[in-house]
Amino acid sequence: MLSADRKKNRVTLLDVARRANVSRATASLVIRKSPLVGAETRQRVEEAIQALGYVYNMGAARMRAERSRTVGVVVPNLTNPFFGELLSGIEALIDSAGMVVIVANSGDLVERQDLVMRRMREHGVDGVILCPAADTEPAFLDRIAEWELPLVQTLRHISEEIDYAGADYAAGMRQAVDYLASLDHETIAFAVHGPMHSAYHERIEGFRDAMRSLGLNANMILRVPDQLAQIADATHLLFEQTEQPTAVICFNDVIALGLSGGLYDRGLQVGRNFSLIGFDDVTDAEALRPRLTSVSTAPVAIGETAAQLLLDRLADPARPPRRVVQETQLRVRQSCGPATV
Amino acid sequence: MLSADRKKNRVTLLDVARRANVSRATASLVIRKSPLVGAETRQRVEEAIQALGYVYNMGAARMRAERSRTVGVVVPNLTNPFFGELLSGIEALIDSAGMVVIVANSGDLVERQDLVMRRMREHGVDGVILCPAADTEPAFLDRIAEWELPLVQTLRHISEEIDYAGADYAAGMRQAVDYLASLDHETIAFAVHGPMHSAYHERIEGFRDAMRSLGLNANMILRVPDQLAQIADATHLLFEQTEQPTAVICFNDVIALGLSGGLYDRGLQVGRNFSLIGFDDVTDAEALRPRLTSVSTAPVAIGETAAQLLLDRLADPARPPRRVVQETQLRVRQSCGPATV
DNA sequence: CCGTCGATTTAGATCGATCTAAAAGCTTTT
DNA sequence: AAAAGCTTTTAGATCGATCTAAATCGACGG
Numbered sequence: 001m002l003s004a005d006r007k008k009n010r011v012t013l014l015d016v017a018r019r020a021n022v023s024r025a026t027a028s029l030v031i032r033k034s035p036l037v038g039a040e041t042r043q044r045v046e047e048a049i050q051a052l053g054y055v056y057n058m059g060a061a062r063m064r065a066e067r068s069r070t071v072g073v074v075v076p077n078l079t080n081p082f083f084g085e086l087l088s089g090i091e092a093l094i095d096s097a098g099m100v101v102i103v104a105n106s107g108d109l110v111e112r113q114d115l116v117m118r119r120m121r122e123h124g125v126d127g128v129i130l131c132p133a134a135d136t137e138p139a140f141l142d143r144i145a146e147w148e149l150p151l152v153q154t155l156r157h158i159s160e161e162i163d164y165a166g167a168d169y170a171a172g173m174r175q176a177v178d179y180l181a182s183l184d185h186e187t188i189a190f191a192v193h194g195p196m197h198s199a200y201h202e203r204i205e206g207f208r209d210a211m212r213s214l215g216l217n218a219n220m221i222l223r224v225p226d227q228l229a230q231i232a233d234a235t236h237l238l239f240e241q242t243e244q245p246t247a248v249i250c251f252n253d254v255i256a257l258g259l260s261g262g263l264y265d266r267g268l269q270v271g272r273n274f275s276l277i278g279f280d281d282v283t284d285a286e287a288l289r290p291r292l293t294s295v296s297t298a299p300v301a302i303g304e305t306a307a308q309l310l311l312d313r314l315a316d317p318a319r320p321p322r323r324v325v326q327e328t329q330l331r332v333r334q335s336c337g338p339a340t341v
Numbered sequence: 342m343l344s345a346d347r348k349k350n351r352v353t354l355l356d357v358a359r360r361a362n363v364s365r366a367t368a369s370l371v372i373r374k375s376p377l378v379g380a381e382t383r384q385r386v387e388e389a390i391q392a393l394g395y396v397y398n399m400g401a402a403r404m405r406a407e408r409s410r411t412v413g414v415v416v417p418n419l420t421n422p423f424f425g426e427l428l429s430g431i432e433a434l435i436d437s438a439g440m441v442v443i444v445a446n447s448g449d450l451v452e453r454q455d456l457v458m459r460r461m462r463e464h465g466v467d468g469v470i471l472c473p474a475a476d477t478e479p480a481f482l483d484r485i486a487e488w489e490l491p492l493v494q495t496l497r498h499i500s501e502e503i504d505y506a507g508a509d510y511a512a513g514m515r516q517a518v519d520y521l522a523s524l525d526h527e528t529i530a531f532a533v534h535g536p537m538h539s540a541y542h543e544r545i546e547g548f549r550d551a552m553r554s555l556g557l558n559a560n561m562i563l564r565v566p567d568q569l570a571q572i573a574d575a576t577h578l579l580f581e582q583t584e585q586p587t588a589v590i591c592f593n594d595v596i597a598l599g600l601s602g603g604l605y606d607r608g609l610q611v612g613r614n615f616s617l618i619g620f621d622d623v624t625d626a627e628a629l630r631p632r633l634t635s636v637s638t639a640p641v642a643i644g645e646t647a648a649q650l651l652l653d654r655l656a657d658p659a660r661p662p663r664r665v666v667q668e669t670q671l672r673v674r675q676s677c678g679p680a681t682v
Numbered sequence: 683c684c685g686t687c688g689a690t691t692t693a694g695a696t697c698g699a700t701c702t703a704a705a706a707g708c709t710t711t712t
Numbered sequence: 713a714a715a716a717g718c719t720t721t722t723a724g725a726t727c728g729a730t731c732t733a734a735a736t737c738g739a740c741g742g
């Protein structure tokens with residue numbers, strides 16, 4: 001007798017209802033904070049909940065109610081601190097809405113992304129925040145739309161028809177170019193890496209447009225390795241151009257960090273002999289010496305925005321799609337100086 | 342007629358069963374890859390699944406089966422790249438076991454941790470990987486045990502009775518101290534920050550023991566600010582000691598990064614005038630100049646171990662608790678040199 | 683004293699899978 | 713041909729909440 005009822009001891013809403021002398025339905029209303037139930041009754045039910053140590057069973061609730069209070073977040077790479085900050089912003093907002101985050105890594109591979117999205121669907125998430133893997137087809141997003149699964153794109157966008165939260169990368173590039181131009185730099189290189197996606201193109205085009213509108217050569221675009229450890233060794237690329245650059249703008253701070261080391265290895269003084277601008281303004285930027293001038297894209301804020309877009313869409317699935325693009329901000333520190341020719 | 346059946350169009354197992362001319366039960370067996378079902382029948386059911394575009398409903402399954410294929414991960418701070426790497430390791434293993442990760446941020450606050458754990462329970466996670474917030478009471482973990490919720494501690498440990506995955510921080514400190522001693526350093530400072538927890542004490546005690554066993558003064562322990570941006574400004578602490586240290590070991594790489602900048606600001610050359618050792622060996626360590634010598638704790642591997650411990654426990658809830666402590670490895674680079682007195 | 687109305691409360695069906703225990707089809711043994 | 717022993721399939725109950733539609737209860741106007 002005693003050992004038999006070991007696993008059946010879960011407290012259910014029915015137990016609560018019985019103890020409070022109400023029906024299951026009423027107890028359910030109390031839990032969901034419905035205004036329909038009388039004050040005295042509510043009190044009794046709440047006491048019963050306390051006394052019995054009842055825990056809500058989302059699993060049962062989701063089944064009937066067709067909502068799971070769960071959102072999926074799919075990013076290409078959890079190791080990158082940038083996505084950690086993004087995730088942090090998302091989690092904060094989703095949590096404060098009383099929901100939880102299911103996180104998954106696509107590894108920037110469309111096949112894995114397929115798999116992961118399928119799993120999200122099986123788990124019945126209410127919506128998904130997706131940083132699409134490189135080479136994601138618009139058809140893929142259309143398919144998700146057919147599932148009627150609310151979706152927000154973040155950092156990269158594939159479809160115009162779907163909510164998007166990001167930063168104005170092109171404007172950020174213009175800020176960097178204009179700043180260097182104000183220091184009389186005329187020959188400016190652009191160092192890139194990684195897979196090609198919307199953010200990639202926006203940054204490159206932003207650089208090109210800004211350079212062209214100042215009448216400068218916009219074609220000095222160098223590809224460096226993806227791994228931080230190998231970027232320093234690619235610094236020589238800066239010194240093999242037909243025209244010698246006096247400054248380099250980096251696609252992101254990882255590249256800036258790598259090149260900063262490479263320039264140091266060559267005996268150059270960043271900010272005096274050569275100017276360097278990063279992009280994203282991760283926390284390390286300020287700790288580097290010389291302190292890294294960088295264009296801030298505020299990943300935590302982007303995450304919060306993405307989460308808010310999703311919450312809004314859950315509230316009204318029919319609302320027209322929105323694009324929220326944050327302003328970037330140039331954080332001037334010490335890694336740039338006047339052009340020395 | 343057409344507009345009415347909009348939301349009821351979900352394909353269920355019953356639909357699959359009907360199309361394949363089998364019972365719901367048989368269809369269920371096919372999905373769960375049971376060996377009980379005949380080859381020809383299995384084929385028919387799988388075709389039906391394909392044809393109808395059936396998606397498994399975890400929500401319904403979990404209810405009857407008492408398992409959700411979901412694990413919770415609770416960390417104190419998602420913004421810290423270290424936890425990003427940990428999470429990455431956990432996610433990889435959990436994913437390959439066909440489960441998903443629900444992630445939550447405790448902010449290193451016990452009250453939030455309470456809340457978050459409650460939510461995990463409501464969502465019916467099968468188990469939890471927890472990096473306990475500072476000041477977590479053992480009683481808290483006992484409570485979780487009463488819930489019969491499988492738990493793994495990681496990075497910090499509160500209870501001996503519960504699985505734990507971490508690194509051998511004390512041994513790591515010994516490696517750092519021994520290395521510096523081999524370079525003839527005798528006066529060595531230790532820079533710490535952050536909340537106090539088991540990992541904190543292990544590192545400090547590791548430092549102390551290693552110093553004492555070499556007959557050196559083990560009491561030069563300096564507290565620096567938590568925020569990276571402010572650590573450089575605390576560098577002066579190194580030069581206000583009764584005995585002047587020639588080297589500093591840092592509690593983690595964040596501090597090392599900060600002090601590296603602070604030493605630079607004072608015109609000192611790290612690795613020549615002053616030696617510096619970091620802890621954790623985050624990816625930035627190699628990019629810094631001079632390259633940072635650091636004790637590697639391999640957070641991705643710790644994450645994988647933690648996940649494996651949880652999977653093993655889910656498989657056998659009665660097995661005795663295990664502690665898996667990874668070896669650390671000293672990565673010698675350029676930030677240390679011989680003692681100059 | 684009855685009918686109506688607003689505020690509460692409730693019985694019972696329901697969501698979509700899994701589980702249990704037994705049935706149905708086979709083949710092989712007696 | 714019946715019994716026994718497999719393998720394969722199934723009916724029906726079940727998990728724990730929510731939803732729908734209706735019942736109950738006072739109060740109040742006529």
